[in-house]
Amino acid sequence: MAKKTKKSHDANSARLSVDELRRIFENAGLRLTHQRIMVYNAVVDSKEHPSAETIYEQLKKDIPTISLDTVYRTLSTLDRLGLIKRLQLFDYIRFEPDLSRHHHFICKKCKKIIDFHWPEIDGVSIPETLKSVGEVQDQMVEVRGICKECLAQEGGEK
Ligand SMILES: [Zn+2]
């Protein structure tokens, strides 16, 4: 799984075309429906690691027939197909469209996830001891704290 993504480091996730999506879905024996395309685009166009609920709220304006359940199922299908990544954080789940190597700053207060790059960490090799644990497929550093906006708010409250 050491395959490099073709995207440049700074570029945010590039949206796949409908044809590319259809090929990936059909290879997996799945049908690419309009709703699935809409869910995919909504995640990829989002800048903030959306939750299923956020995607649902956004899409139901255009697709009144869409259900939260459909959104959930589509998101897990997209994750399984490797088109987006499912992030389990604390007690909530978010979705990641940017498949290039990056790390996360997570605000403990507003739960915002901010992407950042950390080349020094990317250059560190994985500890030998991990090899006896299993195969590493993905590595990401999670830095937790309070974001600038929340800090400013806290300051204002005093
Ligand atoms: Zn915050």
Ligand SMILES: [Zn+2]
């Ligand atoms: Zn991210």
